Amino acid sequence: MKIVSTNIGERKEIVYMNEKLTTGIFKFPVDIPIFLDVEEVKGDAICDRENHGGxxxxIYGYSLKHYDFWKPLYPELTWSLGMFGENLTIDALDETKIHVGDTFKVGETILEATLQRSPCYKLGIRFNNMKIVKQFWNTTFCGVYFKVLQTGFVxxxxxxxxxxxxxxxxxxxxxxxxxxxxxxxxxx
Structure with missing residues (x-):
């Protein structure tokens, strides 16, 4: 496997159901190395520390191959890597084959698989369609959260x-x- 995109996002204020919210789900590819620190990617906005980061x-990784499943369901979107809020888009990440505790060397770092992503309404906001949340739950294309055992650039x-x-x-x-x-x- 390999990294096909590194993605970071800035804080973005949005209005959802007449309420102002701040989110970091709007991530986009960057062409510079990113630093994976113990609790976050440096320079990446995390607005909900209860459910993200730590x-x-x-680090959140998502498979490039999963994009092939989602794109036909949302042809009206302007697609870019990072759409799922992932920091790392990985060419062939397979959640059915990665076990908790599996460890990976990438760039200067060592990462350990820890958790699945459980989608929330902010994914629906990113897709401009709340259907994505239920559809996401009904697949195994959840992506992988990682613990950083050794910090560094990727x-x-x-x-x-x-x-x-x-x-x-x-x-x-x-x-x-x-x-x-x-x-x-x-x-x-």
Whole structure:
């Protein structure tokens, strides 16, 4: 695997349901190396620290291959990498094959897979369509949150090499499915 895009975003104020909100989901590709720190990507806006950033969710990676699934569903959008709020767009990230604890060397960094992304309404805001949130829940294309074990710079084209495998741990897709079941049982 390799990095096909590094993405960062600025704070953006929006109005949703007559309420002013600040979000960092509007991420766009950059052509310079980005620094992956212990709790965040330097220079990237994180506006909801309760659900994003921090040690367990410092970096969000999403697969370029998943874009092929989503683009036909939203042909009216102007597509760019970073659309899902990911810091790293990775050519062939597969949540059904990445286990919690799997570790990767990328650029100067070492990253450990920790969690799935559970989508919220801000993804719907980014897509200008709330349907995406439910559709996202109904796939295994959730992306992967990573803990930064070794900080450093990464750039477009860097290899994303697995250096440790934890096959006895649940996959990232397993975590999403479990979270979806919990969410649905709480809604009843």
């Amino acid at each position: 040690v367990e969710q410092a 750039k477009n084209g860097d290899a994303f090499l697995q250096i440790k495998s934890c096959p006895n741990n649940p996959t990232i897709a397993d975590l999403l499915i479990k979270r979806k079941i919990e969410k649905e049982s709480n809604e009843v």
